[in-house]
Amino acid sequence: MNLLTEVNKVLDNVLSLGGRGMQFNPDTPLLGAIPELDSMAVVTLITTLEERFGLMVDDDEISGDIFATVGSLVAFVDGKLSG
Amino acid sequence: MRDAFLHPAEGGHRLYIHHAPAVGSVVRGVVVYVHPWAEEMNKSRRMASLAARQLAEEGYAVLQVDLLGCGDSSADHGDASWEAWVRDVRDAADWLTARYPEAPLWLWGLRAGTLLCQAAAAQMASLPNLLFWQPAQQGKALLQQFLRLKAAAQLADGGGKAAMDEVRQALRTGQVVDVAGYRVSPSLASGLEVATLAPLAVTAAATRPTPRLVWFEINPQVELELSPAALSAAPKWTAAGWRVDLQPVCGPTFWQTTEIEDAPQLLTATLARMASVNEAALA
Numbered sequence: 001m002n003l004l005t006e007v008n009k010v011l012d013n014v015l016s017l018g019g020r021g022m023q024f025n026p027d028t029p030l031l032g033a034i035p036e037l038d039s040m041a042v043v044t045l046i047t048t049l050e051e052r053f054g055l056m057v058d059d060d061e062i063s064g065d066i067f068a069t070v071g072s073l074v075a076f077v078d079g080k081l082s083g
Numbered sequence: 084m085r086d087a088f089l090h091p092a093e094g095g096h097r098l099y100i101h102h103a104p105a106v107g108s109v110v111r112g113v114v115v116y117v118h119p120w121a122e123e124m125n126k127s128r129r130m131a132s133l134a135a136r137q138l139a140e141e142g143y144a145v146l147q148v149d150l151l152g153c154g155d156s157s158a159d160h161g162d163a164s165w166e167a168w169v170r171d172v173r174d175a176a177d178w179l180t181a182r183y184p185e186a187p188l189w190l191w192g193l194r195a196g197t198l199l200c201q202a203a204a205a206q207m208a209s210l211p212n213l214l215f216w217q218p219a220q221q222g223k224a225l226l227q228q229f230l231r232l233k234a235a236a237q238l239a240d241g242g243g244k245a246a247m248d249e250v251r252q253a254l255r256t257g258q259v260v261d262v263a264g265y266r267v268s269p270s271l272a273s274g275l276e277v278a279t280l281a282p283l284a285v286t287a288a289a290t291r292p293t294p295r296l297v298w299f300e301i302n303p304q305v306e307l308e309l310s311p312a313a314l315s316a317a318p319k320w321t322a323a324g325w326r327v328d329l330q331p332v333c334g335p336t337f338w339q340t341t342e343i344e345d346a347p348q349l350l351t352a353t354l355a356r357m358a359s360v361n362e363a364a365l366a
Contacts, residue, residue: 060244
């Protein structure tokens with residue numbers, strides 16, 4: 001499983017990016033750079049990642065750092081999966 | 084034909100949208116649509132309306148109801164309780180069955196709406212059929228997701244967890260809280276928190292013929308897979324005496340996507356399934 005591709009799929013679906021999300025690379029900025037990413041979308045993303053990867057996110061882990069870039073989001077999921 | 088009106092109910096009125104079955108067709112069944120919660124209700128309005136219209140063309144009478152404090156019904160969202168919503172679903176079913184007394188009843192829910200369908204069905208003398216779109220297995224998870232909006236709103240300053248704790252504490256002490264523009268009462272939160280999609284036992288005397296559960300899961304991936312939750316829950320409904328049709332369909336998660344999106348495959352699959360149910364019933 002290519003984690004970047006999987007995370008991009010989730011981003012593309014949740015943010016209604018129409019395929020644009022599939023081109024994201026780890027340096028692509030998210031929070032503050034993508035207007036679709038409002039607080040509603042952040043919660044949906046977390047929930048979708050939980051369901052899709054079968055992981056649990058604690059409420060105190062929800063911080064802006066995770067959503068800085070695609071790379072930071074992938075790293076967060078990766079840490080959860082291997083942790 | 085579609086008819087929207089305000090139906091008198093406890094605390095004022097509820098908005099009813101009645102899609103009458105196509106003229107000249109046999110009334111094949113009556114369907115109450117129960118919407119999901121909060122923002123998911125708004126996002127899914129279009130899909131619900133499209134499906135309701137198509138079901139009416141197929142010979143079903145469909146009633147969409149805005150629950151207490153939602154959409155165009157009376158009261159503020161903060162006045163709503165879980166019990167009041169379950170009562171709204173039962174009232175809507177009573178209204179439809181009084182109008183079409185011979186037709187089999189279906190309760191159709193999406194997300195939180197499926198939990199309300201289950202709770203309303205549990206209170207009925209005779210079990211209705213159920214149509215589930217992306218059911219929520221646990222109300223608790225929906226509540227947590229909703230309360231996270233409070234944390235997400237404070238992402239930048241990192242005070243998310245504290246904000247959520249504050250809201251939970253306020254609910255525990257009986258206060259109405261405000262999350263993302265929705266006022267939520269402790270009775271709504273506690274009702275949702277304990278709601279589960281537990282199978283209802285079918286007793287031979289109470290229901291004939293065997294009640295049906297038609298269940299769709301929507302998956303944005305092309306490679307269709309059912310969730311582990313659905314795969315473990317479906318056999319329990321079968322064991323409880325239901326005739327279960329569980330099917331994955333491909334489409335966007337329209338109740339939560341940023342833009343309002345259509346899931347045409349879900350519409351097609353729902354129509355096909357409901358039409359085949361008819362044939363079986365008429366045969």
